[in-house]
Amino acid sequence: MSDNKEQTFFTALSDAVLNMDEGTVEEIAHRVIKEKIDAYRAIENGLVDGMNRAGQLFEDEEYFIPEILLCSDAMYAGLNILNPYINREQQRTRKKVVIGVVEGDTHDIGKNLVKTLLDAAGFEVIDLGRDVQPRQIVDAAIAEHADVIALSTLMTTTMDGMAAVVQILQESGQRDAFKVIVGGGPISQTFADRIGADGYAPSAPAAVKLLHKLFKDSIYV
Amino acid sequence: MSDSTINRLALKKDALFPLQRLHAYAQGLPVDRLPCVPIVGNTAARVLGVTVSSLRNNGKSLADAQVASYRRFGYDNIRVFTDLYTIAEGMGARIRVPEDETAFLAEPAIESVSRISGLRPVDPWRDGVLPEHLEAIKRVVQEVGNEVPVTAALTGPFTNASFLIGAVNLSRLVLKDPASVHSLCKLSLESALAYAEAIFDAGGMPSLTDAMSSSSVISPKQFEEFSYPYLKTLVDYIHSKSRPATLHICGKTSPIWDKMADTRADCISIDNDANLLDAKKKIGHRVRLMGNVHPSAIMLQGTPQDIRREVFKCVIAAHDNPKGFVVASGCSLPTETPFENIDAMLDAVRETGYPVNAGLLEEIVNNSL
Ligand code: B12
Numbered sequence: 001m002s003d004n005k006e007q008t009f010f011t012a013l014s015d016a017v018l019n020m021d022e023g024t025v026e027e028i029a030h031r032v033i034k035e036k037i038d039a040y041r042a043i044e045n046g047l048v049d050g051m052n053r054a055g056q057l058f059e060d061e062e063y064f065i066p067e068i069l070l071c072s073d074a075m076y077a078g079l080n081i082l083n084p085y086i087n088r089e090q091q092r093t094r095k096k097v098v099i100g101v102v103e104g105d106t107h108d109i110g111k112n113l114v115k116t117l118l119d120a121a122g123f124e125v126i127d128l129g130r131d132v133q134p135r136q137i138v139d140a141a142i143a144e145h146a147d148v149i150a151l152s153t154l155m156t157t158t159m160d161g162m163a164a165v166v167q168i169l170q171e172s173g174q175r176d177a178f179k180v181i182v183g184g185g186p187i188s189q190t191f192a193d194r195i196g197a198d199g200y201a202p203s204a205p206a207a208v209k210l211l212h213k214l215f216k217d218s219i220y221v
Numbered sequence: 222m223s224d225s226t227i228n229r230l231a232l233k234k235d236a237l238f239p240l241q242r243l244h245a246y247a248q249g250l251p252v253d254r255l256p257c258v259p260i261v262g263n264t265a266a267r268v269l270g271v272t273v274s275s276l277r278n279n280g281k282s283l284a285d286a287q288v289a290s291y292r293r294f295g296y297d298n299i300r301v302f303t304d305l306y307t308i309a310e311g312m313g314a315r316i317r318v319p320e321d322e323t324a325f326l327a328e329p330a331i332e333s334v335s336r337i338s339g340l341r342p343v344d345p346w347r348d349g350v351l352p353e354h355l356e357a358i359k360r361v362v363q364e365v366g367n368e369v370p371v372t373a374a375l376t377g378p379f380t381n382a383s384f385l386i387g388a389v390n391l392s393r394l395v396l397k398d399p400a401s402v403h404s405l406c407k408l409s410l411e412s413a414l415a416y417a418e419a420i421f422d423a424g425g426m427p428s429l430t431d432a433m434s435s436s437s438v439i440s441p442k443q444f445e446e447f448s449y450p451y452l453k454t455l456v457d458y459i460h461s462k463s464r465p466a467t468l469h470i471c472g473k474t475s476p477i478w479d480k481m482a483d484t485r486a487d488c489i490s491i492d493n494d495a496n497l498l499d500a501k502k503k504i505g506h507r508v509r510l511m512g513n514v515h516p517s518a519i520m521l522q523g524t525p526q527d528i529r530r531e532v533f534k535c536v537i538a539a540h541d542n543p544k545g546f547v548v549a550s551g552c553s554l555p556t557e558t559p560f561e562n563i564d565a566m567l568d569a570v571r572e573t574g575y576p577v578n579a580g581l582l583e584e585i586v587n588n589s590l
Binding site: 020061063064065066067069070073104106108109112131155156157186 | 317319322325326388389392393395396397436438439440443476517518521522555556557
């Protein structure tokens with residue numbers, strides 16, 4: 001298989017994700033398998049690339065929530081087809097993220113975007129939903145053997161729930177077991193530093209970069 | 222530099238009732254100060270010393286709290302409001318009501334578009350907590366309606382649609398199934414019109430609020446297709462009762478200001494993600510502006526000095542708005558906003574007086590940095 005031909009497939013996948021075209025993504029994904037193109041690279045250079053481009057358009061305010069959701073639907077349609085074909089080693093060793101919106105807050109659009117882009121970037125994401133108690137978040141992270149706890153809130157009135165998570169981790173001597181990252185409207189780097197989180201990012205694409213930085217670009221264990 | 226001695230203007234007591242002030246201001250007659258509306262919602266429970274949940278389904282308590290809060294602070298508009306979900310609840314959405322916090326959506330009314338046909342518009346005199354809210358409006362009007370405008374929050378159709386089927390679901394449908402979005406918005410519009418009529422019958426005025434229409438969520442084109450026509454119908458309805466319409470949209474709104482003005486709303490209330498000076502330049506000749514002190518970073522977490530400074534900045538930016546200006550918070554205040562911060566907002570406006578001396582305010586702001 002020539003690199004050139006592979007690249008044509010990857011570009012087509014990427015474009016189809018960007019164009020929110022679920023049907024085309026599925027069609028090309030099936031052809032990728034038929035042509036025995038490396039599924040993992042098709043995900044990275046095709047599906048994920050498309051989602052990253054969509055994320056960029058979102059940052060540029062050309063795409064809005066509806067577009068981003070359909071791009072992510074298209075990406076997931078492709079992942080469902082390609083995932084079974086990627087090398088097991090790679091699957092098993094992905095870093096695991098537990099994500100949730102803190103107690104008292106039901107804004108979940110932003111959290112869903114962060115989840116999608118982390119997923120696209122190769123993290124395994126467990127979504128705890130919205131309005132989640134600090135205890136529940138910590139328990140889930142421990143039970144899932146997660147590497148990262150990602151916390152979202154859009155309201156100042158619920159920010160303390162983030163501090164509570166860090167505190168529970170500290171008190172139970174588990175603080176070092178997880179990277180804690182935080183985000184959402186009222187959150188800032190200063191706030192993250194104050195509560196002793198490991199990082200803050202202002203947007204979903206930035207959340208991906210943040211985790212790459214925290215894991216020094218290796219998202220595999 | 223300390224601001225208290227050198228840079229404090231004389232603090233005048235209010236000389237007019239809100240209705241007198243607003244009336245004179247609209248006519249370009251002399252007033253004692255600019256109108257000022259810290260958008261008080263469940264903070265009213267704190268003024269009365271009761272739990273947040275005790276207001277939601279009790280017209281008497283809700284009225285008592287709103288009247289007590291108005292009397293305590295002396296702002297220019299009473300807004301009967303507990304949360305955004307009262308209409309959706311009447312249409313079948315499940316609402317969680319924590320003991321002492323603002324209620325929120327636990328589950329939308331339906332899970333899929335196949336259920337839309339089962340939805341019915343509300344009967345505001347019967348469904349959910351709406352009858353108690355109407356009771357509250359009546360009582361507030363009876364007590365203080367001769368001195369202050371009494372409004373009730375009316376959730377915009379697109380936002381209400383998101384409570385019927387879920388925000389993420391609705392966002393997908395915007396591109397995948399526009400017809401269903403319109404069906405949900407139409408049902409929501411019918412409910413909104415019914416509630417608006419009931420609000421008028423109770424002696425109040427509806428005040429439109431529409432978070433999901435924000436450019437933080439949908440594109441300007443999507444706003445134009447899925448939100449604008451319904452908001453316009455509501456504004457037309459309010460005008461048919463010879464009443465002014467106020468439209469609030471949270472978050473980013475600059476890309477849709479023109480369209481918001483096209484609804485013919487009389488006053489547009491903008492959030493802290495939007496810029497008053499820009500809004501004045503773009504639509505100030507068409508609509509009154511209201512805003513936009515940060516509800517959480519400043520009103521909840523700031524000091525009275527912070528609030529004074531931010532109020533002055535807003536006044537400097539928009540006091541000369543051709544269609545007028547109301548000093549306000551960018552959005553509803555968080556419940557636990559300290560009383561002294563709300564006082565500070567009104568005091569800063571009283572201190573500003575009228576006509577506004579913007580040069581002097583600028584000096585004060587610069588000195589306080
Ligand atoms: C849409 C909206 C709603 C919708 C939410 C629908 C949903 N299912 O999510 C509805 C209408 C339901 C709603 C309800 C309410 N809302 Co609201 N809402 C908004 C609005 C307009 C946009 C939010 C949004 O979705 N933005 C788009 C997303 C993509 O952006 P985002 O969430 O910020 O996420 C990005 C980044 O922050 C980051 N990020 C997010 N999470 C994380 C996590 C991590 C780990 C990282 C690294 C990054 C990250 O990445 C994301 C993508 O790039 C904002 C206005 C604003 N300025 O944000 C108000 C706003 C958030 N709401 C507000 C309020 C007050 C409310 C209500 C309490 C209103 C009421 N009185 O009933 C209720 C909340 C009830 C509750 N208890 O939850 C306030 C919060 C103020 C405060 N106290 O701090 C805001 C700021 C408006 C305002 N200026 O006052 N709201």
